Amino acid sequence: MTLAYLSNIELYYSHPDSFSGTSVKVTGEEFSHLTRVMRHKIDDDIYVTDGCGKIFTCRITEIDKTFLSAEILSVETYENKFQNIFFCIPKLKSPERFEFALEKCVELGITNFIIYESMRTVAKSIKVERWEKILLSAMKQSLRSYLPKIHSLTNFKNILELDGTKILFEQNAEKKLSELKLANDKNYYFIFGPEGGLDKKEIESAGTENLFQLTENRLRSETAIVFAAAKITATFL
Secondary structure: OOOOHOOOOOEEEEEOHHEOOEEEEEHHHHHHHHHHHHOOOOOOOOEEEEOOOOEEEEEEEEEOOEEEEEEEEEEEEOOOOOOOOOOOEOOOOOHHHHHHHHHHHOOOOEEEEEEEEEEOOOOOOOOHHHHHHHHHHHHOOOOOEOEEEEEEEEEHHHOOOOOOOEEEEEEOOOEEHHHHOOOOOOEEEEEEOOOOOOOOHHHHHHHHEEEEEEEOOOHHHHHHHHHHHHHHOOOOO
């Protein structure tokens, strides 16, 4: 079965711990949306993901004041084709543009994010809880079964110390993204700069072998992030 089969469904999320044998319990905001907004009743069929690659077809068996229980009828397991792809995104000056980039990347299939501060970062606020809600919503909207993760906030230097291939986008780089060949057994860290780009010292510390040109045109940070996600995920289709 492919995701096309699920194109007309409403997908819900429940923590992996809420699945037990042949049943699942749905609580919190998902429960409220199921019962108060979508008006689901006992014996209705619903679709629930555990955020770990599975989508369950379930039938509601009980509705309480704070939760509902459902019998699991069938389950489909999907592969995370992008588990070795990490998008390293700086906090942008505009929260709306930053959140737009996160949302669209998830819709395209990116599941790992590292939010960091560069030397030219202007925004200082940390809104991990809000960002996680955006990731959850985008996952359900795009009918994906892997709940994206935001990894520990770090700085540019720490990213370079991670084990894996670093790809830093620089307008004047000689190599193009199309020249990069991705392997399934390696981690890749795609590093994006903030408004105004990365500092010269940061670019030099990355090494010229890690510099790639995303496009000949200069893009806004959030546009570059989404454009790269579309190009990269397309190579796995």
